[in-house]
Amino acid sequence: MSQAVAHGHDDHSHLPAGWKRWLFTTNHKDIGTLYLSFALIMFFIGGAMAMIIRLELLEPGVQYVDPTFFNSMTTMHALVMIFGVVMPGTVGFANWLIPMMIGSPDMALPRMNNWSFWILPFAFTLLLGSLFLPGGGPAGGWTMYPPLMLQTGFALPFVIFAVHFLGASSIMGSINIIATIFNMRAPGMTFMRLPLFVWTWLITSFLLIATIPVLAGAVTMLLTDKYFGTSFFNAAGGGDPVLFQHVFWFFGHPEVYILILPSFGIVSQILPTFSRKPLFGYESMVYATASIAFLSFFVWAHHMFTVGMPLAGELFFMYATMSIAVPTGVKVFNWVATMWRGSMTFETPMLWAISFVVLFTIGGFSGLMLGITPADFQYHDTYFVVAHFHYVLVTGAVFGMIGGVYYWLPKWTGHMYDETLGKIHFWVSVISVNLLFFPQHFLGLAGMPRRIPDYAVQFTEWNQISSIGGFVFGASQLIFLYLIIRCIRGGAKATDQVWEGAHGLEWTLPSPPPYHSFTTPPQVTDAVAHS
Amino acid sequence: MNLDANRKTALKLAGCALAMFGFGYALVPIYDAFCDITGLNGRTGELSAAEAAAIKPDPGRTVTVEFDTNVNGQLPWAFRPLQRSVQVNPGEVTLVLFVAQNDSGRMVVGQAVPSVAPAKASPYFNKTECFCFTQQTLAPGERREMPVRFVVDPQIPRDVSTLTLSYTFFEVPENLRDSVPAGNNKQSS
Numbered sequence A: 001m002s003q004a005v006a007h008g009h010d011d012h013s014h015l016p017a018g019w020k021r022w023l024f025t026t027n028h029k030d031i032g033t034l035y036l037s038f039a040l041i042m043f044f045i046g047g048a049m050a051m052i053i054r055l056e057l058l059e060p061g062v063q064y065v066d067p068t069f070f071n072s073m074t075t076m077h078a079l080v081m082i083f084g085v086v087m088p089g090t091v092g093f094a095n096w097l098i099p100m101m102i103g104s105p106d107m108a109l110p111r112m113n114n115w116s117f118w119i120l121p122f123a124f125t126l127l128l129g130s131l132f133l134p135g136g137g138p139a140g141g142w143t144m145y146p147p148l149m150l151q152t153g154f155a156l157p158f159v160i161f162a163v164h165f166l167g168a169s170s171i172m173g174s175i176n177i178i179a180t181i182f183n184m185r186a187p188g189m190t191f192m193r194l195p196l197f198v199w200t201w202l203i204t205s206f207l208l209i210a211t212i213p214v215l216a217g218a219v220t221m222l223l224t225d226k227y228f229g230t231s232f233f234n235a236a237g238g239g240d241p242v243l244f245q246h247v248f249w250f251f252g253h254p255e256v257y258i259l260i261l262p263s264f265g266i267v268s269q270i271l272p273t274f275s276r277k278p279l280f281g282y283e284s285m286v287y288a289t290a291s292i293a294f295l296s297f298f299v300w301a302h303h304m305f306t307v308g309m310p311l312a313g314e315l316f317f318m319y320a321t322m323s324i325a326v327p328t329g330v331k332v333f334n335w336v337a338t339m340w341r342g343s344m345t346f347e348t349p350m351l352w353a354i355s356f357v358v359l360f361t362i363g364g365f366s367g368l369m370l371g372i373t374p375a376d377f378q379y380h381d382t383y384f385v386v387a388h389f390h391y392v393l394v395t396g397a398v399f400g401m402i403g404g405v406y407y408w409l410p411k412w413t414g415h416m417y418d419e420t421l422g423k424i425h426f427w428v429s430v431i432s433v434n435l436l437f438f439p440q441h442f443l444g445l446a447g448m449p450r451r452i453p454d455y456a457v458q459f460t461e462w463n464q465i466s467s468i469g470g471f472v473f474g475a476s477q478l479i480f481l482y483l484i485i486r487c488i489r490g491g492a493k494a495t496d497q498v499w500e501g502a503h504g505l506e507w508t509l510p511s512p513p514p515y516h517s518f519t520t521p522p523q524v525t526d527a528v529a530h531s
Numbered sequence B: 001m002n003l004d005a006n007r008k009t010a011l012k013l014a015g016c017a018l019a020m021f022g023f024g025y026a027l028v029p030i031y032d033a034f035c036d037i038t039g040l041n042g043r044t045g046e047l048s049a050a051e052a053a054a055i056k057p058d059p060g061r062t063v064t065v066e067f068d069t070n071v072n073g074q075l076p077w078a079f080r081p082l083q084r085s086v087q088v089n090p091g092e093v094t095l096v097l098f099v100a101q102n103d104s105g106r107m108v109v110g111q112a113v114p115s116v117a118p119a120k121a122s123p124y125f126n127k128t129e130c131f132c133f134t135q136q137t138l139a140p141g142e143r144r145e146m147p148v149r150f151v152v153d154p155q156i157p158r159d160v161s162t163l164t165l166s167y168t169f170f171e172v173p174e175n176l177r178d179s180v181p182a183g184n185n186k187q188s189s
Helices: A002-011 A019-024 A028-056 A067-102 A110-132 A155-183 A196-227 A241-275 A282-298 A311-323 A325-339 A348-371 A373-379 A383-413 A419-445 A457-489 B002-038 B049-054 B119-124
Strands: B063-071 B077-081 B085-088 B094-102 B108-117 B125-130 B136-138 B143-152 B162-171
Touching (some): A019 A028, A028 A383, A028 A457, A067 A110, A067 A196, A067 A241, A110 A155, A155 A196, A155 B002, A196 A241, A196 A282, A241 A282, A241 A325, A241 A348, A241 B002, A282 A311, A282 A325, A311 A348, A311 A373, A348 A373, A348 A383, A373 A419, A383 A419, A383 A457, A419 A457, B049 B125, B063 B077, B063 B143, B077 B162, B085 B094, B108 B125
Antiparallel strands (some): B077 B094, B094 B143, B125 B143
């Protein structure tokens, strides 16, 4: 071990300067920075698409954009936010933090790490470039259901190859994370001493390896159906379009946990720090996360209750879905219990973490409502579904990530961010995001379908409120961008521990940490183990 | 030593990813088998004509079989059953007729996809002769009466009194056509 470490150090004593440093880097911190910067850029691209969607929905009727372009905006917004923001963003956190948290000098497979990042710009060039092809970008929804998706023009192979690339990137990233956690832990860093963020990423990585290849298979079948005469989903040739939905959601449901579990981990690091108490129920948190991941493989058909399923199937998938509320409830309970009677302070990361707990739980409850089969027949494909998954993904996954950025930014840059600006960012965001998504529950219950550029006039008021909330939420993210850039360029010097209540190996390193985290592995005892 | 361990872990996990890619494709036959066993998706039973003829009809019970026809997308055909429904005794072999007409000025090849509802009754519904067993080619303006011969298994659950047999006709694209020449469709029996 020590030999490998010493060797690695020699390799990097003369860093290439300028752009070559970033292109050829095998350093986990550089690659983490690349991932996070990429996710931030994509956040604004996907956000701009959302602004176009909300602008068109400001009034009934077709005002600003062509309906086909509107459809490709909803499709691309989803693909960019899922594959371009949440997945690379959380991998960025993993790259930066896992080696520092487990006391290792770097990731286990640094060259592959470089690859898995640099595939992303190519994949997104293909995906975003398809918008400029004759016939426009993909407009069949991010779920890509045939036969609709097969009516896509030149954009179809571009989207499919982009998905292949993105999948390859995620699988390589996951292999790297698992290899790091299995083989690179410092002496004394047993599995039950891993910080919860490391645990959630370990489990997420297994989900990725198990499900991304299934998505790759499903989109390959679409490709061969369209161009090579196969009939996987073509009824005229003996195929079945419903089969695609089964295969897609076999990937798709674990995918939603891939998106949320790393944020669960981030929040589980933030809450104990600012409550000045250890995380309540550490072991039950680990088992709950694993149970959620395991159960996620048996609930996929709740996305397709209305497809025509026998009663037994509907009941099975309904009860399996409801059962996930149990481990999720354990997690929410533990977060609340962590704060209970703690010496709480409300710095910006804590504000995001607390709002995560509250707002994610609202999204979880609307998910339970959707899981009730008979009720789902009313909610299916309405704005209620849109409201639900934006509560779990925006105020869940994204809020967790933003909180994580505030929490570790002083560690990463060595500078404190502007606390006042951070609080302004939080309050504007948290108010506007509820203005944006809460009315969509009412729209959905009243019957407004999703994925349409126009709507009946009785939906006007709530749509206008939602659009105004959307514009404010979008604009408030510019504060975030400004704050990050300013923090990178300077600011008050951050201490090693940064936060008074912070525990864990990453806080024993200087801020910013040295290029190689732990050149001599630290000895981990219960005293320094998870917060 | 550590590098070897990393390489081993990476290879094992890459193997898992590859296996899951295979599993994605394996879901296709698994889905097919699952539908056959459970009768999901309106899959019907598979008795041969001889087996069907050997069944003893149950005169003490009647079930209503309704017929539903659809034409998918742009297929320029008119397609309807000659009878909306029939009453049959389970076990009795029954012949019904459907009619399709090509309203366009071009030759069109169609494939009918059947489905039976409710799903729990579909395994007991057996077709021994059906125009859906092969592709149908209609010349411009051609009208064809097409037979379906079926038998309802007397084992059908007691609480099922009505079955619906539904057909949707799809246009078969060039590359998926059977090599059988147009107009030579012999119904299999």
